[in-house]
Amino acid sequence: MLETVIVFAIVVIVAVMGGRSFYRTMTGKNDGCGCSGNCHSCACKDFTKIDQGQGAEI
Numbered sequence: 001m002l003e004t005v006i007v008f009a010i011v012v013i014v015a016v017m018g019g020r021s022f023y024r025t026m027t028g029k030n031d032g033c034g035c036s037g038n039c040h041s042c043a044c045k046d047f048t049k050i051d052q053g054q055g056a057e058i
Contacts, residue, residue, distance in 0.1 A: 023029075
């Protein structure tokens with residue numbers, strides 16, 4: 001009986017978190033990873049430095 005309650009609680013928590021994530025994505029309240037905006041702390045901007053050497057012949 002206790003195992004069933006624990007499993008049910010885990011499933012409910014996962015469903016609530018998934019629903020919240022879906023709701024925030026659909027309403028535009030999700031911050032995302034920050035790479036799509038103009039922020040200075042974005043890790044994606046570091047890839048531009050790496051990609052500059054792409055295709056260069058050695």
